[in-house]
Amino acid sequence: MKGVAERSETAADPRPSRNPLTRVIDSFWNPTPASLRLLALLGVIGNALIVATGGAVRVTKSGLGCPDWPRCTGDSLVPTHNPAHSATNMAIEFGNRMLTFVVLAIGVLVFVAALRLVPRRKDLVRWALAQPMSVVAQAVIGGIVVLSKLHPAAVALHFLISPALLIFCVGLYERSGEGDTAPKRIVRPLLRRISGLLAVAAAVVLVAGTVVTGTGPHAGDDKARRWGFAIEDVTRVHSGLAWLTVGLTVLALIVAFRTGAPAVYRRRVLTLVGLEVAQGALGYIQYFMGVPGPLVVLHMLGSVLVWITALRILFATRDRGPMPAAETIAPAASSRTAPQPA
Structure with a gap:
């Protein structure tokens, strides 16, 4: 002790x-x-x-x-x-x-x-x-x-x-x-389900993105093996999944405002909308420009930011109380401070 x-x-x-x-x-x-x-x-x-x-x-x-x-x-x-x-x-x-x-x-x-x-x-x-x-x-x-x-x-x-x-x-x-109290649901059940689907959709987009990258020109080395898919086909699949994620995000935003979801939830969904708009624009720009390297790096970073925000939206569907304060234990008296006998 x-x-x-x-x-x-x-x-x-x-x-x-x-x-x-x-x-x-x-x-x-x-x-x-x-x-x-x-x-x-x-x-x-x-x-x-x-x-x-x-x-x-x-x-x-x-x-x-x-x-x-x-x-x-x-x-x-x-x-x-x-x-x-x-x-x-x-x-x-x-x-x-x-x-x-x-x-x-x-x-x-x-x-x-x-x-x-x-x-x-x-x-x-x-x-x-x-x-x-x-x-x-x-x-x-x-x-x-x-x-x-x-x-x-x-x-x-x-x-x-x-x-x-x-x-x-x-x-x-x-x-x-946050604290350790039992989780208190602070959004409607429908919004919790949409949030879960949104996280799943974001994960699937990440997986599809690796197929696009594994098919495209940036292999990491000229002699590296590539997938034999048509780049147009895998790009369409990736784009479609991204649009599905955007649709779920917009749906979450509409339901959040209509049901009076907490401000922290609405802010995170709005942040995700902004990231998805930027990410979508970047994806189309890099596609029509022939996939230039710097834009690929920005697109990869953007995909991770979208994923982080989708995860944070899940945590915003419940409340577990305030963050606990650090415990303070009074120090034991030492021999230097203890009273000495007369």
């Missing part, structure tokens, strides 16, 4: 250290509900960025910039001179690998913070534990992508791990900002 008391006293100290390093360490070693939520937000941002950098690897043909795994090339963990690969391609691919370690580090810190939070909230620990474990799985699948010479099925699975991991990242972010 002494260790818990000392940790709680430090976490509850109203005078945070001015030393930036100390404050960073305290954010996960002596966490508060607010610092845990900030770490969870960093996890969301990191996983969104890794999708964008993965897209940059593809459009710059850097998928085999590091032709080996787990080493970059030969016996070296870092890029070295290789006549078969340019220094730029190697740097881009190696940079994407390094970002994976950053995301893993954030996942580990999130898990440590969830373990040391006082009082400990078991569901937050479970949400947090999934993050480092999922990143490790992503790294292993990344190795399969390299060893399979960028097979489109392996590349698609590698991409889809990030949206799957974002379920835990967004879940932890949302749960760490």
